[in-house]
Amino acid sequence: MANHASAEKRNRQRITRTERNRAGKSALRTELKKARALVESKPSEAAAAVKSAVSHADKTASKGWIPKKRAARIKSRLARALHKATKAAA
Secondary structure (H helix, E strand, C coil): CCCCHHHHHHHHHHHHHHHHHHHHHHHHHHHHHHHHHHHHHHHHHHHHHHHHHHHHHHHHHHHCCCCHHHHHHHHHHHHHHHHHHHHHHH
């Protein structure tokens, strides 16, 4: 338990930041699930969802919620899956 005013404030800041970071990562995971589901089921309509997921990955990486290389890996895998699915559908 915090015994000083400054320690209490740091604890409040920690809680706020943790909630914000958790929400950002959760939003990214939701976008990825939507994009992957569309790539599997409707490749012709998946481009917009993939674009949105890539944008979220960039945003979370820029804020430090995930490492930049993880964002790059996510984007690469999504693009590769979309390309493969659209090629197979055509």
